[in-house]
Amino acid sequence: MKALMTSCTRVFLVSWRQSRTKALVAVVLMLSGAAAMPLTALALGRFTEAVIAGDGRAAVLAGVAVAVGLAAGLNLAHFAHIAYFELSELSLLELDQRLIASATDSRGLRAHERADHADKLDLVLRDLSRFNTAVHALLGIAGMVLAMGITAVLLAGLNPLLLVLLPLAVVPLLTSHRAERVLDRAKVRAAEPTRLATSLFKLTTDAGTASELRVFRMEQELLRRHRLLWGEAARGLAGAHAGAGLLRAAGQVVFAAAYAGGVLLVVRDAVQGRSTVGDVVLSITLAAQVNQQVASTVSSVADLQRLAATFGRLDELTAVEAAPAEPEDQRPPERLRHGIDLVDVTFAYTEDANPVLRDVTVHLPAGSTVAIVGENGAGKTTLVKLLCGFYRPSAGQLLVDGVDLDRIPASAWRARLAAGFQDAVRWELTAREAVGVGDLAALASTRADEAVLRALDRARADNLLARLDDGLDTQLGKSYGDGVELSGGQWQKLALGRAFMREQPLLLVLDEPTSAMDAEAEHALFERYIEQARRSAARSGAITLLVSHRFSTVRSADLILVVAGGRLVEAGGHDDLMRSDGLYAELRRLQARAYADSADGDRN
Ligand SMILES: Nc1ncnc2c1ncn2[C@@H]1O[C@H](COP(=O)(O)OP(=O)(O)OP(=O)(O)O)[C@@H](O)[C@H]1O
Numbered sequence: 001m002k003a004l005m006t007s008c009t010r011v012f013l014v015s016w017r018q019s020r021t022k023a024l025v026a027v028v029l030m031l032s033g034a035a036a037m038p039l040t041a042l043a044l045g046r047f048t049e050a051v052i053a054g055d056g057r058a059a060v061l062a063g064v065a066v067a068v069g070l071a072a073g074l075n076l077a078h079f080a081h082i083a084y085f086e087l088s089e090l091s092l093l094e095l096d097q098r099l100i101a102s103a104t105d106s107r108g109l110r111a112h113e114r115a116d117h118a119d120k121l122d123l124v125l126r127d128l129s130r131f132n133t134a135v136h137a138l139l140g141i142a143g144m145v146l147a148m149g150i151t152a153v154l155l156a157g158l159n160p161l162l163l164v165l166l167p168l169a170v171v172p173l174l175t176s177h178r179a180e181r182v183l184d185r186a187k188v189r190a191a192e193p194t195r196l197a198t199s200l201f202k203l204t205t206d207a208g209t210a211s212e213l214r215v216f217r218m219e220q221e222l223l224r225r226h227r228l229l230w231g232e233a234a235r236g237l238a239g240a241h242a243g244a245g246l247l248r249a250a251g252q253v254v255f256a257a258a259y260a261g262g263v264l265l266v267v268r269d270a271v272q273g274r275s276t277v278g279d280v281v282l283s284i285t286l287a288a289q290v291n292q293q294v295a296s297t298v299s300s301v302a303d304l305q306r307l308a309a310t311f312g313r314l315d316e317l318t319a320v321e322a323a324p325a326e327p328e329d330q331r332p333p334e335r336l337r338h339g340i341d342l343v344d345v346t347f348a349y350t351e352d353a354n355p356v357l358r359d360v361t362v363h364l365p366a367g368s369t370v371a372i373v374g375e376n377g378a379g380k381t382t383l384v385k386l387l388c389g390f391y392r393p394s395a396g397q398l399l400v401d402g403v404d405l406d407r408i409p410a411s412a413w414r415a416r417l418a419a420g421f422q423d424a425v426r427w428e429l430t431a432r433e434a435v436g437v438g439d440l441a442a443l444a445s446t447r448a449d450e451a452v453l454r455a456l457d458r459a460r461a462d463n464l465l466a467r468l469d470d471g472l473d474t475q476l477g478k479s480y481g482d483g484v485e486l487s488g489g490q491w492q493k494l495a496l497g498r499a500f501m502r503e504q505p506l507l508l509v510l511d512e513p514t515s516a517m518d519a520e521a522e523h524a525l526f527e528r529y530i531e532q533a534r535r536s537a538a539r540s541g542a543i544t545l546l547v548s549h550r551f552s553t554v555r556s557a558d559l560i561l562v563v564a565g566g567r568l569v570e571a572g573g574h575d576d577l578m579r580s581d582g583l584y585a586e587l588r589r590l591q592a593r594a595y596a597d598s599a600d601g602d603r604n
Pocket residue numbers: 113349356374375376377378379380381382383549
């Protein structure tokens with residue numbers, strides 16, 4: 001009951017916020033339509049009596065009342081629909097936006113990677129789409145309560161015993177509530193197989209997977225898995241629907257029996273001369289209406305109860321993250337003077353998982369270019385994510401000019417970052433926007449083109465434009481009829497341009513943004529970035545962080561961090577590391593041989 005009340009209040013408040021006038025109009029129309037039905041029954045009873053008594057005037061008046069009542073009862077709900085349709089759509093937009101805001105505002109990425117979070121999101125997205133039925137359900141319930149009130153007064157006038165019908169109407173409501181809980185539990189159990197089946201469906205129909213799917217002949221296997229998962233989800237849901245249907249039917253049967261008893265009671269009164277034929281007509285019409293009112297209230301209550309569970313999940317998804325242990329009372333510095341320190345940093349993706357980074361302690365000096373190298377899975381990207389503030393260390397500290405990163409609001413820190421990631425997004429926008437979103441203020445300015453061209457130049461990606469017929473105006477992406485599809489390397493060049501849009505970041509992260517290029521091209525590009533970073537570092541103290549699993553491409557960096565198995569095993573300049581002849585020197589030699597390119601022919 002509490003859940004139902006909460007759901008009703010929230011649906012009403014969300015709608016009220018969208019438009020008070022429309023909400024009022026919808027309420028008044030719905031209530032008038034609902035009240036018209038029992039009043040029509042009353043008029044019908046009077047009409048019958050007037051006809052039997054031969055009172056023409058009274059019969060005409062009652063007949064008109066019946067006609068008006070029927071017209072109101074049947075049509076006002078349709079007019080109400082016009083008012084609340086827009087309210088429903090606007091309310092849905094508000095809820096969608098709340099979800100989007102919480103997804104994009106969250107301090108880190110941790111929630112995005114949890115399976116239970118994904119399941120909840122899947123359920124909320126499916127159920128929220130039914131929000132428009134909820135507004136209808138709420139107005140319907142309000143109308144039914146009013147109609148039942150009027151019905152109760154009329155029934156009590158006929159025979160007080162008939163009032164028993166009203167509490168008995170609660171039985172189907174209770175069984176419906178129970179049925180909804182059975183269904184909700186089944187939906188939670190089915191959420192994971194449903195999500196996995198949906199993701200398999202996407203895999204089999206997505207253009208990005210089409211080539212591998214065919215080469216590896218995975219179609220049948222994926223179809224088999226999709227069938228199994230969908231079957232598992234469907235079996236659980238079918239059982240729950242059957243159980244819920246039986247529960248609802250049981251409630252309705254109890255009420256139907258009471259309804260039949262009520263009608264017999266009034267017929268007996270009429271036979272014994274204690275009531276009129278008009279009363280019999282009234283009671284039969286009212287009882288039929290109560291039956292119909294109960295049936296539609298049951299389905300409205302079910303809709304709102306379902307929504308109560310959805311609201312609960314929505315709240316969990318959008319819950320404000322736990323307040324950080326430290327107050328977020330610091331701003332990022334205007335320019336870095338000292339640099340960034342990692343002090344005994346240990347990190348695990350989940351509480352029960354093994355740490356993927358252990359006891360990392362290192363000083364990244366202001367104005368330096370730092371390279372992180374290590375083999376696949378060593379922990380390089382994880383280190384970058386910590387530096388971007390996407391995760392908090394499980395232990396240890398990250399200090400920006402001596403200030404704990406936890407004390408700097410995430411949004412303020414991110415505003416001073418620039419980044420190009422390995423799995424860069426293929427923004428299907430115009431070329432200008434795909435680069436310009438790296439600095440929205442610059443993109444919105446009158447000098448957007450200049451800023452975009454400068455960024456592409458700094459990223460050494462300006463040659464890309466020569467291949468685009470409409471230059472910066474070229475629409476990118478195959479989702480558009482006239483969109484130009486780019487190669488993997490070309491998308492990466494755009495992403496590099498995006499990373500260079502912000503002119504004064506404190507930290508520029510380039511996490512394998514050149515993986516689609518060969519080692520030689522990556523080396524040339526990194527050399528230029530390092531040279532460029534050195535020139536501008538004096539101004540902002542910015543740190544440029546280059547990540548690569550190719551040891552041959554980073555030799556000019558001021559500081560090279562060698563990560564292996566989640567530990568920082570070596571740190572220093574190229575010459576020092578080669579001299580100490582440790583892991584860096586060994587892997588560099590191995591890779592140089594494997595790539596057979598040796599960027600500088602240096603095999604030591
Ligand atoms: N979101 C995640 N949840 C759980 N474990 C993760 C997650 N991301 C990475 N890992 C694990 O953390 C370890 C380090 O991964 P990371 O991506 O940092 O390596 P990397 O050095 O950047 O590798 P690569 O060169 O292949 O990009 C790996 O064992 C990986 O399986």
